[in-house]
Amino acid sequence: MEHVTSLDELPLRDDLRGLTPYGAPQAPLPVALNVNENTHPVPDEVASDILDDVALALRDVNRYPDREFTALREGFAEYLGHGLTAEQIWAGNGSNEVLQHIMQAFAGPGRTAFGFAPTYSMYPLITQGTGARWVAGTRHDDFTIDPDDAARQVAEADPDVILLCTPNNPTGTPLGLDVIEAVYEAARGVVVVDEAYQEFAPHDAPSALSLLHGRPRLAVSRTMSKAFAFAGARVGYLAADPAFIDALRLVRLPYHLSALTQAAAVAALRNSATMLRMVDEIVEQRERISATLEALGYLPHASWSNFVLFGGVDDTQALWRALYDRGVLIRDVGIPHHLRVSAGTEAETTAFLEALASIGPSA
């Protein structure tokens, strides 16, 4: 049967008309460094431990899972430290779902969400999906944000939800705790600090988790997709005041985290030391990328994450395509004269750098 209906002919919500879905290319290239994944597989010994727990969970899969995912929340509280307890933890199918829960509870029709652009491309989409309006603030030319300017912009926009991404995707820029404190003071709405890449920051870098006490409108989200090499399992989580967590319970679907997901994540957390052992290696590759990009005449931005945004590209389309033709997939994030590359394994990183060197800086 031929499908003749186009989206325009369906009674779609007016506020969704003309939007484009998230669409990072999933091309089957040998070296895929385009979506900031951890390209190291889960270590064998952990994979078999996880499999044992998933097999057990499967025997009870005729029953609905623990709606409150208690064991998992306890695991995250222990992993995060900072004196957190399970009642301060929430989780979802990726931090994207956690962010969606926040938008459903605190944004929605007639409300606004705010972030400092350029930032994570899903923020506007998740915002609009709940019927709210996305408001983009600005950064300095080097993508940093200072407390006074941030507070001024937030006070002026007066948003219901503020998303602060640190280290920021797609730029890699860290955010000082002083900025978060200033934004919180200036804001009426909830302030969400997205620390999806926090494990790749210097070991002594402070986390916004240290600011949670006494700030009931503050939440800190994390993910297992990056440092934990668990992107395919879809597990993200958040720490906040218990009342904030109660708000998220109002909008989540019952049993949103499957028994298999819960079992896999609990087992992975039990093995967090092994799961995280590639983080330092990835940081080393990130530093190698930055140094080599600079030597090749590009302009890499300082990054505390598992990727590098670099400027100095004459023709982004041409360079992206030239790398693609050499089997290397990176990302055009829409910033003029810039491309973004994730730090891969040593071999993948070498493949990217060699391909780039073979093209030369003027592509």
Ligand SMILES: Cc1ncc(COP(=O)(O)O)c(C=O)c1O
């Ligand atoms: C800043 C940021 N937050 C959240 C996510 C979503 O991660 P996930 O839904 O896989 O947990 C990403 C993924 O790239 C990201 O870059």
